[in-house]
Amino acid sequence: MPKLKKEEKRQFSNYISDVVDNDLVKSLDNYTQHRSTTTYKHSLNVAYYSFWIAKRLGLNVEEKSLIRGALLHDFNLYDWRKTNMTSSEHLRTHPKIARYNAKKYFNINPLEEEIILKHMWPVTISKIPTKKEAIIVCAMDSVCAISDFIKSFFPKYKKVKEV
Ligand SMILES: [Fe+2]
Numbered sequence: 001m002p003k004l005k006k007e008e009k010r011q012f013s014n015y016i017s018d019v020v021d022n023d024l025v026k027s028l029d030n031y032t033q034h035r036s037t038t039t040y041k042h043s044l045n046v047a048y049y050s051f052w053i054a055k056r057l058g059l060n061v062e063e064k065s066l067i068r069g070a071l072l073h074d075f076n077l078y079d080w081r082k083t084n085m086t087s088s089e090h091l092r093t094h095p096k097i098a099r100y101n102a103k104k105y106f107n108i109n110p111l112e113e114e115i116i117l118k119h120m121w122p123v124t125i126s127k128i129p130t131k132k133e134a135i136i137v138c139a140m141d142s143v144c145a146i147s148d149f150i151k152s153f154f155p156k157y158k159k160v161k162e163v
């Protein structure tokens with residue numbers, strides 16, 4: 001995992017604090033994500049990588065919103081495999097559901113809303129991320145998802161068999 005500097009680590013911990021300790025957010029640890037991890041750990045990773053890349057590239061971003069949006073981007077409080085949804089329905093609809101939950105349980109701002117709603121582009125073809133923060137989270141989500149899937153081929157990481 002890429003390293004944050006000491007001061008950046010302190011900032012990161014500060015930004016995640018009100019979201020990461022929430023019981024509903026913690027419950028995301030009950031849902032397997034990308035075969036090798038949980039939605040909670042995946043979301044934390046996406047937040048960490050998004051913050052790290054923004055710092056390393058010296059991008060002028062709304063850091064707190066970048067991190068909160070990343071943490072809540074998959075805030076789906078169910079296991080889609082136990083619903084009637086197909087995989088492709090889940091892929092297309094879960095950003096809207098995550099946004100609904102994030103609005104309901106957290107006081108998210110319009111930028112955080114955009115980050116969540118547009119993180120699945122180009123699957124959600126009309127939801128093109130235009131804000132820097134949304135583009136970063138969309139890209140880091142893909143990086144983390146690919147890494148999660150690759151890890152699942154190694155028995156020590158594999159969590160469950162998914163459909
Ligand atoms: Fe997602």
Ligand SMILES: [Fe+2]
Binds near residue numbers: 073145
């Ligand atoms: Fe994700």
